Amino acid sequence: MKEKLGALIAGAINTLQQQGQLAKDITIDIQVERARDTKHGDFACNIALTLAKLARCNPRDLAKQIVASLPETEMVERIGIAGPGFINFFINNDAFQNIVNDILDAGEAFGRSTVGEGKRVQVEFVSANPTGPLHVGHGRGAAYGAAVADLLSAAGYSVHREYYVNDAGRQMDILGTSVWLRYLQQCGETIRFPSNGYQGKYVEDIAAELHQQHGNSLQQTGSEIMADLPADEDQTNNDGTDGDKEAHIDGLITRSKELLGDELYLTVFNAALNTIIADIREDLEGFGISYEEWFSERSLVNNGAVERVIKRLKDSGHLYEEKGAWWFRSTDFDDEKDRVVVRENGQPTYFASDIAYHIDKLDRGYDKVIDIWGSDHHGYVPRVKAALSALGEDPKRLDVLLVQFANLFRGGKKVQMSTRSGQFVTLRELRDEVSNDAARFFYVSRKCEQHMDFDLDLAKSQSNDNPVFYIQYAHARICSVIRQLDEKGWQWDEQQGRDHLERLNEEHEKTLLVKLSRYPELLQNAAEKHDPHIIAFYLRELAADFHTYYNAHQFLIDDTELRNARLALILATRQLFRNGLNLLGMSAPEKM
Numbered sequence: 109m110k111e112k113l114g115a116l117i118a119g120a121i122n123t124l125q126q127q128g129q130l131a132k133d134i135t136i137d138i139q140v141e142r143a144r145d146t147k148h149g150d151f152a153c154n155i156a157l158t159l160a161k162l163a164r165c166n167p168r169d170l171a172k173q174i175v176a177s178l179p180e181t182e183m184v185e186r187i188g189i190a191g192p193g194f195i196n197f198f199i200n201n202d203a204f205q206n207i208v209n210d211i212l213d214a215g216e217a218f219g220r221s222t223v224g225e226g227k228r229v230q231v232e233f234v235s236a237n238p239t240g241p242l243h244v245g246h247g248r249g250a251a252y253g254a255a256v257a258d259l260l261s262a263a264g265y266s267v268h269r270e271y272y273v274n275d276a277g278r279q280m281d282i283l284g285t286s287v288w289l290r291y292l293q294q295c296g297e298t299i300r301f302p303s304n305g306y307q308g309k310y311v312e313d314i315a316a317e318l319h320q321q322h323g324n325s326l327q328q329t330g331s332e333i334m335a336d337l338p339a340d341e342d343q344t345n346n347d348g349t350d351g352d353k354e355a356h357i358d359g360l361i362t363r364s365k366e367l368l369g370d371e372l373y374l375t376v377f378n379a380a381l382n383t384i385i386a387d388i389r390e391d392l393e394g395f396g397i398s399y400e401e402w403f404s405e406r407s408l409v410n411n412g413a414v415e416r417v418i419k420r421l422k423d424s425g426h427l428y429e430e431k432g433a434w435w436f437r438s439t440d441f442d443d444e445k446d447r448v449v450v451r452e453n454g455q456p457t458y459f460a461s462d463i464a465y466h467i468d469k470l471d472r473g474y475d476k477v478i479d480i481w482g483s484d485h486h487g488y489v490p491r492v493k494a495a496l497s498a499l500g501e502d503p504k505r506l507d508v509l510l511v512q513f514a515n516l517f518r519g520g521k522k523v524q525m526s527t528r529s530g531q532f533v534t535l536r537e538l539r540d541e542v543s544n545d546a547a548r549f550f551y552v553s554r555k556c557e558q559h560m561d562f563d564l565d566l567a568k569s570q571s572n573d574n575p576v577f578y579i580q581y582a583h584a585r586i587c588s589v590i591r592q593l594d595e596k597g598w599q600w601d602e603q604q605g606r607d608h609l610e611r612l613n614e615e616h617e618k619t620l621l622v623k624l625s626r627y628p629e630l631l632q633n634a635a636e637k638h639d640p641h642i643i644a645f646y647l648r649e650l651a652a653d654f655h656t657y658y659n660a661h662q663f664l665i666d667d668t669e670l671r672n673a674r675l676a677l678i679l680a681t682r683q684l685f686r687n688g689l690n691l692l693g694m695s696a697p698e699k700m
Contacts, residue, residue, distance in 0.1 A: 117178070120177035123177040130162075134162045138153065142626070153197075156168070157192060204618065205609035209609070211624065211683050212676065215683060216690075218683065218684070221263050228266045231480065232253075232270045232479050233479075235274065237279050244538050246535060247514070247538060247547060249482065250392060252509075252556050253397075255548075255691065269401075280377070281361045282304065287379065288315075288368070289305065292333075294315055326368065337356060337359040408468065432452035434450035435448055438491045442490065443494045449463070467496075467499060470506075476506075484513075507638075515559065550567055552644055578652075581651075581700050583696045584697055586678045604668065605675055620653045624681065650685065654678070
């Protein structure tokens with residue numbers, strides 16, 4: 109309806125331009141909004157206020173000229189001018205009633221648009237380091253990223269979903285070394301496990317599988333491994349200095365590579381990587397999330413992409429050397445400090461790989477690249493955009509959306525979690541406890557940058573306080589009405605229902621019709637703003653309006669015209685529940 113009204117106003121302005129009352133070269137931005145108070149109309153437009161200065165006309169007088177020039181339409185019952193020049197539109201009941209036909213005709217496609225047609229967007233989300241299972245913090249990024257991608261698809265964009273596999277770098281070496289040390293314990297070696305190693309049970313499970321496959325062929329003695337290593341944080345070095353956990357774990361990584369050699373170390377490394385990636389894939393697929401591509405960080409190293417971007421930055425004068433390391437002059441692009449891209453030992457940093465990855469994305473020709481990161485990466489955004497600018501790319505092609513992690517509450521108490529120590533609730537455990545549907549909805553029910561408290565008890569409850577139950581129950585209620593129709597031996601006469609939508613004149617019906625009419629504009633708004641919570645809120649409001657209607661009126665009545673019209677209305681409502689729930693990755697149960 110907003111688009112139709114916008115087209116009417118554009119037609120009126122064109123008429124005024126042709127008559128010479130408005131200049132033809134002015135910039136026109138028509139904004140039609142839902143009226144906050146329906147007493148003043150259903151929609152309002154401020155175009156007369158925005159054009160008054162250019163038209164050299166009093167805004168209220170200009171509003172009168174625009175109204176007088178509006179094309180004829182049956183959609184509008186009457187038009188009013190309020191305040192300094194707002195144009196208020198009162199919509200005919202027929203127009204709202206006809207939304208039922210629009211929904212029944214379009215079905216799953218209702219609300220979808222072609223706004224993004226011809227534009228390619230890449231959405232990268234989750235991309236958790238494959239150093240352990242996905243936890244509840246990753247779950248929010250997964251649910252949010254999937255919903256953003258689906259919203260963009262619904263708006264006509266060609267969307268490529270991607271997971272960036274961080275399969276290179278120090279954290280992966282810590283994982284590989286942690287697995288090997290647990291493997292050695294399987295072999296009977298007495299090994300003191302480092303305080304900085306990955307300590308979850310999953311590490312022990314991978315080590316046990318490694319031992320089952322390779323026996324003791326990867327064994328080295330504990331004394332060889334630990335000889336002359338820097339002390340751990342709770343130890344003292346031979347010279348009496350305090351230990352350092354970072355130096356200790358780095359020493360263990362170096363020793364592991366020396367003793368195993370490249371081939372055997374890679375055996376351990378790949379056992380850890382492949383097991384965890386397979387687990388992550390399975391977990392996300394079980395959560396209803398799939399990707400077009402899993403992109404390997406190591407591929408950027410192996411194909412020379414990292415070296416190439418470092419060379420480009422050097423050649424363009426954006427790098428300088430200091431104490432053996434190469435630094436990127438990111439302060440030239442408003443970053444708070446310069447950043448290392450090559451360490452003193454000659455190894456590229458993770459930042460260097462990330463630059464190469466984003467150049468690769470842009471080189472693939474996407475109109476827009478969207479990264480969905482955890483909020484702890486907020487300081488990383490300016491340096492990535494600085495690097496793109498330094499390499500001659502437009503940083504506006506990259507949008508970074510930051511997702512706050514979720515705090516988990518059980519019994520009113522916050523669940524404490526630590527990834528490194530292995531004390532965390534996995535995404536799989538959450539899904540098993542509250543269901544996929546509850547997890548997906550709760551994760552997207554707030555703006556991504558807002559903190560969220562995930563109440564496990566609420567998510568599992570079958571009460572109206574649980575929005576997931578409340579929404580799905582509304583859908584199930586409609587399905588129950590249709591089953592009762594069959595039990596009575598009646599059938600829905602669709603044509604009669606469509607022909608007599610004018611019978612839908614109860615206040616509860618009008619309220620529901622208006623709510624149905626809002627779906628397309630809210631869907632487009634949610635896609636443009638990357639805000640799936642808009643759809644979550646809408647579904648909650650739609651459920652409230654339907655439950656109120658259900659409790660106030662009978663649907664299966666003897667009056668066939670009214671019965672079929674009401675069935676048409678609730679079936680259109682059911683369709684929007686299905687459409688909205690599907691966009692959020694949720695099911696629409698027919699029985700509860």
